[in-house]
Amino acid sequence: MTTVEKEISGGGFVRQPNRFTARITADGSGGHPAGPGRYRLLVSYACPWAQRTLIVRRLLGLEEAISVGVVDPIRDERGWRFPGPDPVTGADFLSELYLAADPSFDGRCTVPCVWDAQTRLLVTNDFPAITIAMETEFAAWHAEGAPDLYPERLRPEIDELNERIYHTVNNGVYKAGFATAQGPYDEAVDALFATLDVLEERLAHRRYLFGDELTEADVRLYPTLARFDAVYYSHFKCNLRRLVDYPALWAYTRDLYSRPAFRETTDFDHIKRHYYVTQRMVNPSGIVPKGPLIDWDEPHGRERLSRT
Incomplete structure (x- = not known):
């Protein structure tokens, strides 16, 4: 059974819940303070959930504050793979980062997700929250004249x-x-x-x-x-x-x-x-x-x- 087939119930698709849901906050109250150079956004250009994070990062001028790693569009039974070892995380497959954070994880390893260079662990794959965090918690690093996407x-x-x-x-x-x-x-x-x-x-x-x-x-x-x-x-x-x-x-x-x-x-x-x-x-x-x-x-x- 494939990981997607595990999400079929009664003939309908029921998307798996996001495994990592820690919050990045401006004041660091959750243990993950916003700041430049600490976080790496891992994405696929193929994935619509990931593209929204890339769009927001570009609109707000956060390219220097948050780095990006891009996986290959072809995914096999091992999941998303990097074209070569990711130069920041060192991973060949996204699953390595998921299992480092939770060795018991057996679901789909999804993009986008955010990796913390300080703890060297995944912080979140909660895609709806990632763009909101960029828009609100990273406000101090927005480019001058950046749009207010979440007024x-x-x-x-x-x-x-x-x-x-x-x-x-x-x-x-x-x-x-x-x-x-x-x-x-x-x-x-x-x-x-x-x-x-x-x-x-x-x-x-x-x-x-x-x-x-x-x-x-x-x-x-x-x-x-x-x-x-x-x-x-x-x-x-x-x-x-x-x-x-x-x-x-x-x-x-x-x-x-x-x-x-x-x-x-x-x-x-x-x-x-x-x-x-x-x-x-x-x-x-x-x-x-x-x-x-x-x-x-x-x-x-x-x-x-x-x-x-």
């Missing part, structure tokens, strides 16, 4: 929208793709497209999810949209509609892609090779499709929705 006045609304997007869109595509029974698949696809329809209407009248400024909600939504037509539409059977069939959502995604933080962390080669080669449960042949041919640089025209 205090909007946090309840951002959290509420993020919760729906996570369950029905971000994780919803996985619920559809890994389902082994018709009922859970149908439920996941119906919920996914119901939310995409709501987002299409919302984005028809505003440039970003909360108006004129980027927020954490946009960062969380983008990686799923960026992968939608290339992977989820066919590979995960999310084929009621394509992203390009949604005028507002597709223009919104291109608008985000036009920003370096989004464009330069979107690697379609890594994305397609990871999903189609690694996930043999869904694609037994391992053949990587050539398409789709999409013009990501087509003018998006979203500037007209910004207030002047």
